[in-house]
Amino acid sequence: MSELGRLALFLSFCCSVFAVGSIAYGLRSGFAGPLRSGRRAVWVVCGLALLSVIILERALMAHDMTYRYVAEHTSLDLPPMYSFSSLWAGQEGSLLLWLLILSAYGAAFLFTYRKRLDPFYDAVAMVVAGVMVFFTSLLTFVSSPFRILATPPSDGAGLNPLLQNPGMMIHPPILYTGYVGFVIPFAFAVAVLILNRSGTRWIEEVRRWTLFCWGFLAFGILLGARWAYIELGWGGYWGWDPVENASLMPWLVGTAFLHSVMIEQRRGMLKTWNIALIVLTFELSIFGTFLTRSGVLTSVHSFAESDIGTWFLAFILLTGTITTALILYRKALLESENRMDAIISREGSFLFNNVLFVALCFATFLGTVFPVVSEAVTGTKISVSAPFFNRVNVPIALVLLLLTGMGPVLSWKRATTSVLKRNFILPTFAGVLAYLLSLPLGVRGLYSSVCVFGSAFVATTIVMEFARGVQARKDVDPASLPMAVLHLVQKNKRRYGGYIVHAGMVLLFVGVLGSSVFQKEAHAPLKNGESLSIGPYQVTLRGIAEHQKNNAMHTIATVGVSRGGKFLSLEHPTKAVYMKSQQPMTEVALRSTPMEDLYLILGGVNEDGTVSIQAYINPLVSLVWFGGVVMVLGTMISLADRMRIRREGRLGA
Amino acid sequence: MGSRLRLVIISLIVVAAVGYLILTGVKQTGMQYMTVSELARLDRSPKSDGFRLDGTVAVGSVDYDQKAPRLRFYMTDGKEKIAIVYDGLKPDAFADGREVVVEGVYRHSDRALYASKLVTKCPSKYEAQGLGKDKS
Numbered sequence: 146m147s148e149l150g151r152l153a154l155f156l157s158f159c160c161s162v163f164a165v166g167s168i169a170y171g172l173r174s175g176f177a178g179p180l181r182s183g184r185r186a187v188w189v190v191c192g193l194a195l196l197s198v199i200i201l202e203r204a205l206m207a208h209d210m211t212y213r214y215v216a217e218h219t220s221l222d223l224p225p226m227y228s229f230s231s232l233w234a235g236q237e238g239s240l241l242l243w244l245l246i247l248s249a250y251g252a253a254f255l256f257t258y259r260k261r262l263d264p265f266y267d268a269v270a271m272v273v274a275g276v277m278v279f280f281t282s283l284l285t286f287v288s289s290p291f292r293i294l295a296t297p298p299s300d301g302a303g304l305n306p307l308l309q310n311p312g313m314m315i316h317p318p319i320l321y322t323g324y325v326g327f328v329i330p331f332a333f334a335v336a337v338l339i340l341n342r343s344g345t346r347w348i349e350e351v352r353r354w355t356l357f358c359w360g361f362l363a364f365g366i367l368l369g370a371r372w373a374y375i376e377l378g379w380g381g382y383w384g385w386d387p388v389e390n391a392s393l394m395p396w397l398v399g400t401a402f403l404h405s406v407m408i409e410q411r412r413g414m415l416k417t418w419n420i421a422l423i424v425l426t427f428e429l430s431i432f433g434t435f436l437t438r439s440g441v442l443t444s445v446h447s448f449a450e451s452d453i454g455t456w457f458l459a460f461i462l463l464t465g466t467i468t469t470a471l472i473l474y475r476k477a478l479l480e481s482e483n484r485m486d487a488i489i490s491r492e493g494s495f496l497f498n499n500v501l502f503v504a505l506c507f508a509t510f511l512g513t514v515f516p517v518v519s520e521a522v523t524g525t526k527i528s529v530s531a532p533f534f535n536r537v538n539v540p541i542a543l544v545l546l547l548l549t550g551m552g553p554v555l556s557w558k559r560a561t562t563s564v565l566k567r568n569f570i571l572p573t574f575a576g577v578l579a580y581l582l583s584l585p586l587g588v589r590g591l592y593s594s595v596c597v598f599g600s601a602f603v604a605t606t607i608v609m610e611f612a613r614g615v616q617a618r619k620d621v622d623p624a625s626l627p628m629a630v631l632h633l634v635q636k637n638k639r640r641y642g643g644y645i646v647h648a649g650m651v652l653l654f655v656g657v658l659g660s661s662v663f664q665k666e667a668h669a670p671l672k673n674g675e676s677l678s679i680g681p682y683q684v685t686l687r688g689i690a691e692h693q694k695n696n697a698m699h700t701i702a703t704v705g706v707s708r709g710g711k712f713l714s715l716e717h718p719t720k721a722v723y724m725k726s727q728q729p730m731t732e733v734a735l736r737s738t739p740m741e742d743l744y745l746i747l748g749g750v751n752e753d754g755t756v757s758i759q760a761y762i763n764p765l766v767s768l769v770w771f772g773g774v775v776m777v778l779g780t781m782i783s784l785a786d787r788m789r790i791r792r793e794g795r796l797g798a
Numbered sequence: 799m800g801s802r803l804r805l806v807i808i809s810l811i812v813v814a815a816v817g818y819l820i821l822t823g824v825k826q827t828g829m830q831y832m833t834v835s836e837l838a839r840l841d842r843s844p845k846s847d848g849f850r851l852d853g854t855v856a857v858g859s860v861d862y863d864q865k866a867p868r869l870r871f872y873m874t875d876g877k878e879k880i881a882i883v884y885d886g887l888k889p890d891a892f893a894d895g896r897e898v899v900v901e902g903v904y905r906h907s908d909r910a911l912y913a914s915k916l917v918t919k920c921p922s923k924y925e926a927q928g929l930g931k932d933k934s
Contacts, residue, residue, distance in 0.1 A: 668867065746887065
């Protein structure tokens, strides 16, 4: 079977090369035949990638230890769901998953535009196939998942306990779906440059693809945060770890693009900037893969170091150089059709938003690679961590929050003073009120205050926008209020979907504020019956037990949680020790309410028989997750907007 | 033209502000990234006291007081050793010989680094090790 896998990968490499060559020839000569065969080759790559994944999955599920990959990442006692997800536990399998998703995007792209005869779409497919060449060549010549061991071991090394979590099932595939998807916008941009194509139709199509993977990336990042929160046991969900930053950076630039693309659609401005943002988003997603795989930086995610990083770096340099050259070569195509009329306008605020998002990305990038940069510049290695990112990124993010409230209600071209008054008096009032109300709750300091003010400000502008929409449609749609809001969203999904994303962002800001500024911590060694108090809670040890489950020995503490003398629930913070590796794994007990999470960690049983318990109260953490879900929902609503696109497409053409 | 100029000025102000944030951020939160030997061989107090060290946990040096909780151990790069004091629960992956990264304040008088952050790298035993050669 492994030979079949290797053959499939080699053939997929050949097909990718063929697709690029055939489409390039077709585009030059104008013949339809080569274009058609090139497109078919992309489909074939998709089929071959799927076949390779099936072969590897079969080996993983059957614990076939003749495969090096299987022996390295699984063991006989590994539960089936984790054997399945071991596909993306190591480098070779992750690359294979990359290829599968990449080729699936290629196929989805071809399927979406199967009725369009425009060679432009062939050019896009050619660029996608070009990226496929890179990944298939890595899988074929550098890092094959189908290596066979001369002497297969009786049992494998086992899966890292950190990865034995339900999060492992969904976080990596969803994150990859976001990451890899940016290849389509990138391919669009390169195709536009190659064919010297003007017009705005492609920009709307690109917006939809970008929105799709942007939503997936957001969801993936969020799942990762949730995973870290539940599994890593340090009471937090975001640590500015290099790999977290790597996934955040393309998201930030993608967000900038999703905003500035509206200016291009409306006003024909910022064309070069938009192309640059698309290219940057793609390069950053490749860079993210490079960071995780190269071992240049230390991170909780650092997997085994390998020399594959060099290949990624070379690929980034190559694609970066080609696209930069193309942008310079096609300067005339990217000439702006309009000029900025005023700063206080929709365009102005979007431009400001873009500068800040890119700045945020730049600061994150710089902080992530700072040891490397500082060594090159000054000779001494300087490293920065969470305090740096909080210091630099928090103020930028807060300004962005304020802009979230201002941008959408400013008019295009030039906003008049009366519009400003009408739109901003009430939100400002709400912001100040929220700030005053937050004072007794203990909100202090500039950043926290701005965050409270900004959140209320933005929330009010969003509510006002919905109210205004419902009001305007009152005569045509005399439905009850909830129905009227629903109809309003249905009527203009793109716009109101965007507002819903903004609302989710506000919730996220409030959640981050609450959980970072007001976190409480307490720890104590407890005897049976003794309690530890944290905030309003009493945590009482009721017992400790050991038992074996699956491939690990679990030590489970039973604690009673009460609040103000009233018993609430029994919780079970646990420590599991995996047989295979003898590595302990902390399993947090989480008591979640909308207002706050009680987060309990079992430190362990001490020599004198006491049990060490560490407790955190994380206020408003649920808003982080809820806000994220709202954002994803808003993205889906925006994506559902089909009717409008046709209309605008006609206008723009 | 006036608004174009204003736009440029505003952009410059933003860039300058971000640059200022980054520079002061690095100054105030930057940590010197050193090897264990470099730090151990310093003969007087270093200028700044924020440090980040990479190395491995010296075998047999771990002293963990779970009740406090306080973790003390020696970190080594094979040549020199530095004492590390970390107030917190022992990370799951932490063990003798594991690769760790610590960040914190170095006190030359105690020859010890008081860590505020301790990251244990995922043990490489989950990747290729001792599985022998590929069948060709």
